[in-house]
Amino acid sequence: MTATTAERTICLVPGDGVGQEVIPAAAEVLAALGLELRFVEASAGFAHFEQTGEAMPETTLADVAAAGLALFGATSSPSRKVAGYRSPILVMRRTFQLYANLRPTQSLPGAFSRPGLDFLIVRENTEGLYAGRERMEGEAAIAERVITPQATERIARAALEQARRRAAAGRPAALTIVHKANVLSLTDGLFRDGCRRVAAEYSEVEVNECLVDTAAMRLVRDPQDFGVLVTTNLFGDILSDEAAALIGGLGVAPSANLGERVAVFEPVHGSAPDIAGQGVANPIGAVLSAALLLEHIEQPAAAERVRQAVHAALQAGYRPADLGGRATTRDVTRAILENL
Ligand code: NAI
Ligand code: MG
16 A cells, blocks of 8 residues: 555445444544545445345445445344355455454553553464365364465565564564464464564564464463564454453454555454444444554554544543443544544
């Protein structure tokens, strides 16, 4: 993605449930920055599927492709197979080859967050155990775990580029390769060795490795010791939700899905049907995802303004229910806007 000062279009895809509440809040924050941003809104999700038979319309894919940038909320997925339903975020990840899933964990002000954390999980987003190769063999259900050198090298490079940038900014930057090569010796052996091979080109980045079970424990015990973690799809999915718990939970965790031409930013949480429609969803995960978008389009100062405004709102006591407070989505959003 090239840097530009020309007007940028952002495709907003709120989706289902609380996505309809937090994406408008994040868009309002972006719009208040005085940058040349234009918004187009597009539909996706289970409600859209029930109305039209399509969860991810071609027109939405076209809008996302044209903009190259999207802010996605979440969609509801049926927990059993429903004919014709495909999860919109998975469709986008596959269609646009959004191979790098960045999930940063940075401390927030408040007793709900551990202090002193600034690490980044870089999750491979296209293969591993989520390659979509599930089948029945007689009575047994089998899932194949696919690790290729190509996908390994490009995710390793994405992680090392992040580590290099963080090192230059004086932030924790050591790379930890997280795997389970002691048991999955072929697949994770390939992953570990591929990461090591690319890392050899980045002499300024310190490189370690850690078995995934140990990493899960260390993330709870010594999370401040981590800089950048790079790992396969399923491990990254689980470890990043664990990481979110260190700073207040799913309501505050942002993420980015990066490909060569398209980037999709989304809060880590789902559609939260238990609280949807009540106006109490925490918008911070979506707002911090918008900050990641700003960094991606080379607007680091604007990204920092958004982060500072989120911190100021929290410091002023605007906490939604998931952080132990009583502030509504609207209250928190207004406080962020006032602090921009
Ligand atoms: P979830 O993230 O929607 O909810 C888990 C818990 O966190 C709930 O108690 C919820 O109230 C709370 N929570 C989530 N976001 C919050 C917010 N912004 N503010 C305050 N509290 C929040 O995960 P769950 O319950 O496992 O899944 C619900 C639906 O979301 C399912 O249909 C699932 O398939 C879908 N989902 C979609 C995702 C996506 O589209 N990227 C990601 C994860 C789940
Ligand atoms: Mg998840």
